[in-house]
Amino acid sequence: MSMIFFASVVRVRDGLPLSASTDYYHTQDFLECRRQLKTLALHLAHYPGRGSAESRDFSVHFSSSGDVACMAICSHQCPAAMAFCFLETLWWEFTASYDTTCIGLASRPYAFLEFDSIIQKMKWHFNHVSSSQINSSLEKVQEELEFQPPVVLTLEDIDVANGMMNGHTSVHLEPAPNFRMEPVTALGILSLVLNIMCAALNLIRGVHLAEHSLEVAHQEIGNILAFFIPFVACIFQCYLYLFYSPARTLKVVLMLLFICLGNVYLHGLRNLWQILFHIGVAFLSSYQILTRQLQEKQSDCGV
Structure with missing residues (x-):
């Protein structure tokens, strides 16, 4: 059963999406969660290295360090330790593939779309591997989470914060037309x-x-x-x-x-x-x- 549905790599300073998985789910709840993930990406510079946000049917997790943050939409059944273990592995793979200069100079969304193949392989691995096979990594991440719990957010609060930063008081945030x-x-x-x-x-x-x-x-x-x-x-x-x-x-x-x-x-x-x-x-x-x-x-x- 798939527990990690979507993953993306973003630049922390401005939320620019650098790469993402190409699989797509057309349920309304997932589309709304995707919208809120993009909103959250714009505010990552204001949050600690790890955090989670809950929606009605999904969980959004992020892990950031330096210029790069990795984000994922997971099911509620996905343990937080597994989600952050996935994000940490994804972060290491991405930063090993692209140096800070390439990341800093990226000027368009999904400039490193070719990295999607690695994201897909990692998603498949974490969705189908048994917990015992990555037990040591999970235990390490679990200890880190117990020592320093991730910040817990609500996606509704993210919407409100984004609206206030843009001079709006409405809670509901529609994506701006991009023409x-x-x-x-x-x-x-x-x-x-x-x-x-x-x-x-x-x-x-x-x-x-x-x-x-x-x-x-x-x-x-x-x-x-x-x-x-x-x-x-x-x-x-x-x-x-x-x-x-x-x-x-x-x-x-x-x-x-x-x-x-x-x-x-x-x-x-x-x-x-x-x-x-x-x-x-x-x-x-x-x-x-x-x-x-x-x-x-x-x-x-x-x-």
Whole structure:
């Protein structure tokens, strides 16, 4: 009967997952426990070397030393001594395979995914070997646990602590969306260049009009605003294309509306072709923003 379901190796200072077992269980309780394990990993620097946390159906154990911590999700039937013996063995294997420089320079999740094969072998060994075969190691770990018991945590407290550190008071913590934009296209770059050109023209004309308006009449104030508002809208269109923003469609429609109304208002100061150029660039930018889709990052890298 399997007692160790999942294991991962993380970097202590920031909780970055370095490697993990690829087996996956789709029960809701296990998925929730995985989420809480990731939350716990972010706080390992604040806890002693060994600790345990209990959920409804699983136990989470961690053992850390230096830059590396090993974590495991086990069944309640798994003795604590066996869990920590597994984690200690895993820690020795990982630190023997990768030096501190490699660990410190790791910049992406699961940078040492190839270590998964060793994790799988160790999991199988501890799940299927009899206690008598590792009796000496278990006795040593048991003595250490009696002399210095691991810190006991509750996963609910970890959620609360994580929420407070991030400025939230809610107990329930949802994983943050992890998205990036699709690559910029050649047409997208063209729309950015044209948009910046339109913004510069609006700014120059608006500043020039404001400087030469010694006696600012109501009509002149309107013209100045008709230059400056499209200028701001063009810059914001560039931002919307480059970066993800919530309610993107609504913002795109508003920016397009401001640019169109501003240029229609400037009829007389601009000829028809100039107005059509500015509005055409605004439509092109809007189209590029709305067609540049979000691309979800594979944060678990198949783990």
